[in-house]
Amino acid sequence: xxxxxxxxxxxxxxxxxxxxxxxxxxxxxxxxxxxxxxxxxxxxxxxxxxxxxxxxxxxxxxxxxxxxxxxxxxxxxxxxxxxxxxxxxxxxxxxxxxxxxxxxxxxxxxxxxxxxxxxxxxxxxxxxxxxxxxxxxxxxxxxxxxxxxxxxxxxxxxxxxxxxxxxxxxxxxxxxxxxxxxxxxxxxxxxxxxxxxxxxxxxxxxxxxxxxxxxxxx
Amino acid sequence: xxxxxxxxxxxxxxxxxxxxxxxxxxxxxxxxxxxxxxxxxxxxxxxxxxxxxxxxxxxxxxxxxxxxxxxxxxxxxxxxxxxxxxxxxxxxxxxxxxxxxxxxxxxxxxxxxxxxxxxxxxxxxxxxxxxxxxxxxxxxxxxxxxxxxxxxxxxxxxxxxxxxxxxxxxxxxxxxxxxxxxxxxxxxxxxxxxxxxxxxxxxxxxxxxxxxxxxxxxxxxxxxxxxxxxxxxxxxxxxxxxxxxxxxxxxxxxxxx
Numbered sequence: 001x002x003x004x005x006x007x008x009x010x011x012x013x014x015x016x017x018x019x020x021x022x023x024x025x026x027x028x029x030x031x032x033x034x035x036x037x038x039x040x041x042x043x044x045x046x047x048x049x050x051x052x053x054x055x056x057x058x059x060x061x062x063x064x065x066x067x068x069x070x071x072x073x074x075x076x077x078x079x080x081x082x083x084x085x086x087x088x089x090x091x092x093x094x095x096x097x098x099x100x101x102x103x104x105x106x107x108x109x110x111x112x113x114x115x116x117x118x119x120x121x122x123x124x125x126x127x128x129x130x131x132x133x134x135x136x137x138x139x140x141x142x143x144x145x146x147x148x149x150x151x152x153x154x155x156x157x158x159x160x161x162x163x164x165x166x167x168x169x170x171x172x173x174x175x176x177x178x179x180x181x182x183x184x185x186x187x188x189x190x191x192x193x194x195x196x197x198x199x200x201x202x203x204x205x206x207x208x209x210x211x212x213x214x215x216x217x218x
Numbered sequence: 219x220x221x222x223x224x225x226x227x228x229x230x231x232x233x234x235x236x237x238x239x240x241x242x243x244x245x246x247x248x249x250x251x252x253x254x255x256x257x258x259x260x261x262x263x264x265x266x267x268x269x270x271x272x273x274x275x276x277x278x279x280x281x282x283x284x285x286x287x288x289x290x291x292x293x294x295x296x297x298x299x300x301x302x303x304x305x306x307x308x309x310x311x312x313x314x315x316x317x318x319x320x321x322x323x324x325x326x327x328x329x330x331x332x333x334x335x336x337x338x339x340x341x342x343x344x345x346x347x348x349x350x351x352x353x354x355x356x357x358x359x360x361x362x363x364x365x366x367x368x369x370x371x372x373x374x375x376x377x378x379x380x381x382x383x384x385x386x387x388x389x390x391x392x393x394x395x396x397x398x399x400x401x402x403x404x405x406x407x408x409x410x411x412x413x414x415x416x417x418x419x420x421x422x423x424x425x426x427x428x429x430x431x432x433x434x435x436x437x438x439x440x441x442x443x444x445x446x447x448x449x450x451x452x453x454x455x456x457x458x459x460x461x462x463x464x465x466x467x468x469x470x471x472x473x474x475x
Contacts, residue, residue: 003472072426074458074470211460 006071013063013084014139020056020091021135023049025128027098028194032124034105035187036117046102053095060088076208083208087138090197090204094131097190097197104187114170114177116184119163123191126156130198137205146209149202156195163188222249222433225387225417226271231285233266233275233446240266241446243285246436248387253409253418255428255454258438259469263446264421267438268389271419272308273301289387306333308387309380314396315372317364317379322347322356325364325375329383342382349415350378351408370401377408381416388412390420394427406431425470429458437466 027049034042064085067073073081130152137146164185171181206212226248233241241263248254256264266275273294275281286293294304306329317325326343335342343360347353352374356367364375373393380388390409394402409418409431422428428435435458436451450457450466461467468474 006472074425074429075461075467077471078459 006067006073006077009063009067009071010077010080013060013067013081016056016060016063017084017088017091018135018139020053020060020088021131023053023056024091024095024098025132027053027095028101028124028128028131031098031101031105032120032128034102035108035120038105038108038110040106043102043106046099050095050099053092057088057092061085079208079211083138083204086204087135087201090201091131094194094197097194100190101187104183104190108180108183111180114174114180114184116163116166116170119166120184120187123156123159123163123188126152126159127191127194127198130156130195131201134198134201134205137202138208141205141209143206143209146202146205150199150206153195153199156192160188160192222252224248225250225289226419227286227288228267228270229286229288231267231270231283231287233263233270233284234282235278236280239445241270242444244438244446244448245285246448246451248417248419249434250417251413251415252433253413253420253431254434254436255432256419256421256436256438257423257425257428257469258449259440259474260423261445262438262440264438265391266446268310268391268419268421271387271389272305272310274305274310276301306383307385308389309383309385311373311376311380311388311390311393313392315369315376317367317372317375319363319365321361322364322367322375323360325379326382329379333383346378346382347375349381349412350374351404351411352378368401370397370404373397373401373405374408377405377412381412385416387417387419390418392421392423395423402427425458429454437461437463437469439465439469441465 027046030042030046030049033039034046064081068078068081071077130149133145134149136142137149167181167184167188171178224247228248229245231241231244232239244263244267256267258264269275270283271287275283283295286295288294289304289307292299318328320328323343326346327339330339330342344353344357347356352371355371356362364372367375373396377388377393394405397405406427409420412418420428420432432454434452435454437449437457439447439449441447450461450463452462457466458470461470
């Protein structure tokens with residue numbers, strides 16, 4: 001096979017991207033746990049993972065550039081390489097949101113629980129699942145799964161608006177909850193943004209497989 | 219963007235060398251003032267097709283061309299037409315620069331002289347060399363031998379020589395394959411300039427070159443016993459980003475073999 005070396009390199013690059021998504025997933029999970037438990041060791045873990053995420057993102061970009069330089073890819077090869085660069089940047093940003101969540105938990109500290117843990121868990125799970133599915137859609141070139149991620153984003157948006165109201169009402173009813181509540185509005189926003197980034201990845205997958213830049217129906 | 223005017227129509231062109239078929243029922247339109255590239259593996263009929271456009275296959279005794287090449291509403295294979303006249307209108311530039319062993323000036327002046335040109339020859343030589351972006355490099359040594367020029371300069375001289383007889387179409391058969399990267403870029407830049415006035419058809423093995431310089435790309439391929447098939451023809455941008463046919467994708471991404 002004349003292009004075995006190129007195919008191997010593309011596979012290695014995709015494996016690195018999967019590793020990156022696993023690191024990011026762990027970060028979301030640890031950051032969420034830190035919001036619920038305020039465990040300082042989890043916050044440190046998220047911070048050190050973020051360094052690793054940044055390094056792996058740089059590695060992926062360099063490897064992709066190297067392949068473009070040496071192989072001069074066209075058609076689907078060029079689309080996969082551009083998609084990998086694009087998606088790695090989205091994942092890196094999701095990692096930043098996870099780090100942001102961990103920082104919020106350090107600002108809040110062990111203040112009294114204001115009864116929104118189930119909401120935090122719900123938003124975290126939905127946004128993290130969207131991210132995982134967008135990568136799964138990439139690996140399997142699964143347009144239907146990518147479309148379902150794109151659709152989930154409206155679900156997350158609705159959840160964000162509802163929960164924002166819940167927080168607001170909590171703060172109106174109890175002025176002691178204002179500081180904690182304000183920090184949590186940031187946290188909810190971060191989850192919402194993770195969903196947006198996952199949607200971007202899913203759109204990339206649609207482009208990769210179909211060659212159409214955006215789904216005209218969304 | 220509107221579609222360009224068609225300058226040449228290939229209609230059901232098949233070519234045999236003796237009993238061997240090398241081009242199989244090829245039909246497509248060439249746009250005016252466009253660069254059209256012809257790509258495909260060796261032996262798929264690219265150069266044969268290029269030679270069909272100006273009846274250079276007539277020079278190969280065993281070659282039999284069927285079908286029509288319509289140029290200005292007329293089939294160039296009509297028996298009463300003079301192939302030499304057609305070759306003035308469609309000049310050819312070859313893989314290896316092939317200047318005559320004469321001066322730079324005489325290389326340009328030769329064609330027009332034979333064609334009975336009676337105007338200002340100095341002016342025609344200068345204009346042709348200007349158009350091929352060679353004038354500034356050779357204007358002080360027009361009487362020097364063309365063979366003293368570098369490969370890239372010789373190729374631009376051959377382009378100037380083709381331009382001197384005022385063609386409408388320039389056929390290029392791998393014009394850069396014997397040139398270094400800088401000379402290659404010079405020729406490619408030249409092609410972008412020339413297409414404002416001429417229509418260019420280029421056979422190239424350099425995929426990136428086809429992607430860089432051409433507006434349309436035609437991809438030829440052999441499939442089993444079927445030799446010289448036009449697999450896909452369309453906008454270059456489309457062919458190199460999202461080809462319609464899997465065979466095209468496999469070829470341009472190097473998946474053969």
